[in-house]
Amino acid sequence: MSPLWSGLTKTAELIAADGSAALKKVDGIIASVMEAIADALPTASASVLREGSRAAKSALERLEQKTDVDENSPSFVAGRLAAAVDVLGYAAHQTAGTAILELARMQPYARILAALAKGAMRNVDLAKQIAKDEQRTSKWLTELREHGAVTSHKRGREVFNALTPVGRLVVEQGWQDARRAPLEDSEVYRLDGKRFDLSKRPAASDAQPSILPRISASDVKAA
Numbered sequence: 001m002s003p004l005w006s007g008l009t010k011t012a013e014l015i016a017a018d019g020s021a022a023l024k025k026v027d028g029i030i031a032s033v034m035e036a037i038a039d040a041l042p043t044a045s046a047s048v049l050r051e052g053s054r055a056a057k058s059a060l061e062r063l064e065q066k067t068d069v070d071e072n073s074p075s076f077v078a079g080r081l082a083a084a085v086d087v088l089g090y091a092a093h094q095t096a097g098t099a100i101l102e103l104a105r106m107q108p109y110a111r112i113l114a115a116l117a118k119g120a121m122r123n124v125d126l127a128k129q130i131a132k133d134e135q136r137t138s139k140w141l142t143e144l145r146e147h148g149a150v151t152s153h154k155r156g157r158e159v160f161n162a163l164t165p166v167g168r169l170v171v172e173q174g175w176q177d178a179r180r181a182p183l184e185d186s187e188v189y190r191l192d193g194k195r196f197d198l199s200k201r202p203a204a205s206d207a208q209p210s211i212l213p214r215i216s217a218s219d220v221k222a223a
Contacts, residue, residue, distance in 0.1 A: 049092035056084035
């Protein structure tokens with residue numbers, strides 16, 4: 001487990017050992033945990049956020065076993081643990097993990113995601129769009145659903161597939177990567193001082209350096 005959530009593990013241990021007597025002890029720990037959550041949300045991976053949600057849920061369940069709790073009050077330990085479970089769980093769901101980012105770079109998953117970015121589609125229509133048979137398309141969609149990038153819903157008797165927030169994030173990330181020029185193709189990356197050494201450039205055939213005017217420091221002073 002990530003060191004970020006050590007406070008939640010400690011909270012569960014203290015509650016298991018001391019019950020309601022531990023509430024004052026863990027109050028400061030949970031305050032630190034909430035700060036850690038605020039710091040982690042912008043950059044933490046989905047797996048780390050899920051770990052935090054599970055750790056907070058474990059501490060909350062331990063507290064429920066030992067004491068009477070009020071999850072709806074942010075003033076109490078249980079309320080803050082419940083908030084941590086919800087916030088981290090939601091953030092994990094909205095965050096694209098490494099596995100889906102890697103899958104989205106492979107074909108035909110990239111084409112499927114790009115097609116669904118234009119709108120919800122049935123399996124049969126999506127299969128035609130990517131020029132594959134419907135059976136294999138259904139299999140690929142199942143994998144994308146398992147990674148949280150695609151969801152399916154009914155419209156009457158028809159089932160449509162659509163991108164989840166994670167799926168849209170993955171597609172947008174792919175577009176950004178496609179627009180970003182590799183460093184090895186960048187002239188800035190290839191700048192070499194030797195290439196721009198003017199002393200090594202050949203002189204123009206009609207230039208006569210001997211008649212070029214020269215200005216010295218004494219000429220400047222005299223002026």
